[in-house]
Amino acid sequence: MNKIRAIDQPLSLTRLAYKRLRETILSGQLKAGEIYNEMALAREMGVSRTPVREALLELSSQGLVTFLPRKGVQVNYFDDRDVEEVFELRKLIELAAVEKAVVNGTAPDWDEVEEILQQSRRAAGKRDLEAFLQADRRFHHQLVEVSRNSRMHSILDNLRDLVQVMSYEAINRVERMDEVVSEHDQIMRALRAGKAIEARDAMATHLDRSERAVLDQHRALMGSSEE
Amino acid sequence: MNKIRAIDQPLSLTRLAYKRLRETILSGQLKAGEIYNEMALAREMGVSRTPVREALLELSSQGLVTFLPRKGVQVNYFDDRDVEEVFELRKLIELAAVEKAVVNGTAPDWDEVEEILQQSRRAAGKRDLEAFLQADRRFHHQLVEVSRNSRMHSILDNLRDLVQVMSYEAINRVERMDEVVSEHDQIMRALRAGKAIEARDAMATHLDRSERAVLDQHRALMGSSEE
DNA sequence: ACGGCTTCTATTCCATGTAATATACTGCGT
DNA sequence: ACGCAGTATATTACATGGAATAGAAGCCGT
Numbered sequence: 001m002n003k004i005r006a007i008d009q010p011l012s013l014t015r016l017a018y019k020r021l022r023e024t025i026l027s028g029q030l031k032a033g034e035i036y037n038e039m040a041l042a043r044e045m046g047v048s049r050t051p052v053r054e055a056l057l058e059l060s061s062q063g064l065v066t067f068l069p070r071k072g073v074q075v076n077y078f079d080d081r082d083v084e085e086v087f088e089l090r091k092l093i094e095l096a097a098v099e100k101a102v103v104n105g106t107a108p109d110w111d112e113v114e115e116i117l118q119q120s121r122r123a124a125g126k127r128d129l130e131a132f133l134q135a136d137r138r139f140h141h142q143l144v145e146v147s148r149n150s151r152m153h154s155i156l157d158n159l160r161d162l163v164q165v166m167s168y169e170a171i172n173r174v175e176r177m178d179e180v181v182s183e184h185d186q187i188m189r190a191l192r193a194g195k196a197i198e199a200r201d202a203m204a205t206h207l208d209r210s211e212r213a214v215l216d217q218h219r220a221l222m223g224s225s226e227e
Numbered sequence: 228m229n230k231i232r233a234i235d236q237p238l239s240l241t242r243l244a245y246k247r248l249r250e251t252i253l254s255g256q257l258k259a260g261e262i263y264n265e266m267a268l269a270r271e272m273g274v275s276r277t278p279v280r281e282a283l284l285e286l287s288s289q290g291l292v293t294f295l296p297r298k299g300v301q302v303n304y305f306d307d308r309d310v311e312e313v314f315e316l317r318k319l320i321e322l323a324a325v326e327k328a329v330v331n332g333t334a335p336d337w338d339e340v341e342e343i344l345q346q347s348r349r350a351a352g353k354r355d356l357e358a359f360l361q362a363d364r365r366f367h368h369q370l371v372e373v374s375r376n377s378r379m380h381s382i383l384d385n386l387r388d389l390v391q392v393m394s395y396e397a398i399n400r401v402e403r404m405d406e407v408v409s410e411h412d413q414i415m416r417a418l419r420a421g422k423a424i425e426a427r428d429a430m431a432t433h434l435d436r437s438e439r440a441v442l443d444q445h446r447a448l449m450g451s452s453e454e
Numbered sequence: 455a456c457g458g459c460t461t462c463t464a465t466t467c468c469a470t471g472t473a474a475t476a477t478a479c480t481g482c483g484t
Numbered sequence: 485a486c487g488c489a490g491t492a493t494a495t496t497a498c499a500t501g502g503a504a505t506a507g508a509a510g511c512c513g514t
Contacts, residue, residue, distance in 0.1 A: 013468065037495060048469045053496095057281060061288045063378075070476045070496055085376045092319050149312045151290075155382060240498070264465060275499045280466090297465055297506045 013051035020045060021055050025064055025075055026164050032077035035068065062158050064165065078166045080218055086162050087211040091204065093156055094140065098187065098203045100147040102196040110192050113142050117184055124177040132177055133164070139184055167214040176213055183209065240274045245282035247272060252291055252302055253391050259304035262295065289385050291392065305393045307445055313389050314438040318431065320383055321367065325414065325430045327374040329423040337419050340369050344411055351404040359404055360391070366411055394441040403440055410436065 021041070024030045042052040056073050059065045066074045101109075120135035137160055144156050183206040190199035248268070251257045269279040283300050286292045293301045328336075347362035364387055371383050410433040417426035 039495080050468050050470090054281075054284060054467095057284050058288055061285055067496085070474090070494085072495070085378050088376055089378055089382075092323055096319055149315055151312050151316055155316075266465080277498055277500090281497095294466085296467090297504090299465070 013047050014054040017045060017047060017051045018055035018058055021052075021059060022064070022161070025059070026161060028165075030075050032075050032165060035072040035074045037072040063162060076165070078162070080215060082162075083166055083211065083214050083218065086159050086166070087207060087214075090156070090159050090163075091207050093152055093159075094144065094203055094207065095200050097144045097147045097152070098191065098199045099196050101143055101191060102194055102199055104148065105146045105191065109142075109146050110188075113139065113188060113191075116142060117181070117188060120184065121181050124181050127177070129177075136180060136184075143187075163210075163214065167217055179209065180206070240278035241281045244272060244274060244278045245285055248279075248282050248286060249291070249388070252286070253388060255392075257302050259302050259392060262299040262301045264299040290389060303392070305389070307442060309389075310393055310438065310441050310445065313386050313393070314434060314441075317383070317386050317390075318434050320379055320386075321371065321430055321434065322427050324371045324374045324379070325418065325426045326423050328370055328418060329421055329426055331375065332373050332418060336369075336373050337415075340366065340415060340418070343369060344408070344415060347411065348408050351408050354401060354404070356404075363407060363411075370414075390437075390441065394444055406436065407433070 021030075030036065038049050038053050038056065041056075042049045045052070056065055056067070060067055060073075064076055066076055068074055116135055116138045120132055120139060123129075123131035123135055140156070140160065141153075144153050183202065186202040187199055187206060190202050248257075257263065265276050265280050265283065268283075269276045272279070283292060283294070287294055287300075291303055293303055295301055343362055343365045347359055347366060350356075350358035350362055367383070367387065368380075371380050410429065414426055414429040414433060417429050
């Protein structure tokens, strides 16, 4: 052990504030485009301004909020161009990841992914959006996991956050949940069969469809989110 | 204009502290592995602890420093695995970027890149490391620029920072400077000729060689940077 | 001499105070 | 009624104060 990686910072108010703020943004409780102020946020969570500000700083460098100098902190909103940029990156990373996964993956890895797939299938059956999103996230997460590149991993996590705020309710359409499950299934089958090209193609199809779903929703809401 | 992007934050002490700290790290003035403390850094640059801390927070989320809870802030050091991770990502991004560049690039774009190449050639001739690094950076920067994905851009900037601290003096070997110029030349020629595959291959070769140069230097210094 | 306990110190982490500033509002003059 | 100036207010950006804690150093007993 000659390397000190990000040490556990078990409970720090900054860390806590970060987690809570991120969740409230991802869940849509803090609305995109709205401007909030540090003091109010701090009061609401019962800590001082400092840890809240530090948490917001981190969220800012992840592209979730923007500091508006003497006005407050704005939860970012996204246009079509943003969606395209994010999905372009996801394709780069995740397509490469599945190809690597075919080489690196072992049976236990596949069993793990299979288990996650089961969870998302159950969640889709119960129409449990929260659980579904979580399982969906873990599925993609796990595939990048086997490619063993921690930086790729954290970039992807960030991109997933962006996708989630870009489209909190896009996936809510019931058909899409089932579609996603079946698309994941196809990826999984190709992976187990060791077919790199097929796996890659299946992932590409999946990401393209997800992108389209997000874009369609954006268009549907057009005009309502203008400032 | 319906989109407020990162507003200019013209002069803020935090921004200023960030720039200065980043530069001192990239230039090796703050040494990898060493632990510094906020107050001393703040005193040295004549501001209070707050802006310095906020700057360090940002550097931390970019992976340049690590907060060690009651000890100080450590400038990150990197092992072979880190080098591999970073270059794996660079390849993903930059190879895709050159392919897109062939499609998107216009004559003015190529002229701009050519101009940058000239600068790096001159810098290499004069053995001016500082100027060379800057031109080298601009070269890669410009190629990603034409792919018009701002997020890809900022990720690449971050990766370049990491490469620079991983190997401040690696490129110092005079042969490598000349090699780099010639490798860039080859990429450039393929781009102008509109040959996507060749451009991609040339970039792949370039990145592979750069990675090797960094790894070689790491191996050469083996043992001296152990803690 | 050495191990364990205690004290001290350095440093972050969090809280709060202060000043600058952009925006909104109010009132007056025309 | 409308525009403009002046003022008030809300909010950050920055500074500083206070508390907790991890690690080092010293001390005592054996």
